Amino acid sequence: MPSRDFKRTDRVSAQLRREIGELVHAAVRDHALPSVSVSDVEVTRDLDWATVWVTALMPDQAAVVVKALKELAPEFRHSLSKSMILRRVPQLRFKYDESVDTGERIERLLRENPVPPADPSDET
Numbered sequence: 001m002p003s004r005d006f007k008r009t010d011r012v013s014a015q016l017r018r019e020i021g022e023l024v025h026a027a028v029r030d031h032a033l034p035s036v037s038v039s040d041v042e043v044t045r046d047l048d049w050a051t052v053w054v055t056a057l058m059p060d061q062a063a064v065v066v067k068a069l070k071e072l073a074p075e076f077r078h079s080l081s082k083s084m085i086l087r088r089v090p091q092l093r094f095k096y097d098e099s100v101d102t103g104e105r106i107e108r109l110l111r112e113n114p115v116p117p118a119d120p121s122d123e124t
Helices: 008-030 059-083 099-112
Strands: 036-043 049-056 091-096
Touching: 008 036, 008 049, 008 059, 036 059, 049 059, 059 091
Parallel strands: 049 091
Antiparallel strands: 036 049
8 A cells, every 4th residue: 555645734834734725824914913924734643733823924913812822722723614615623833933934043143143154274
């Protein structure tokens, strides 16, 4: 029997990322929230919980956006139950993805303090 390349949780995560991305985009527009996007969705093996990682265009307002999304989670879940073919739609947890901010901070530090090229004569 051929092995599957993707687990069911991976397929559900990908579909949730697309669907929640659209819902979040609409919520940002409708509720005048700061711009935010869905960077990843992780689903537990039993499909009970989905952690939705979001990034904000303005990191200083990330806490406000995540709080608003947490309040909208039941509404999102209800919409997902109508658009997805799942027996039970997972509970949604929204968390801020700091990886983009960390990457930008590292890049800024490297630009401010460039690393000198290695001296080839130092090699042993």
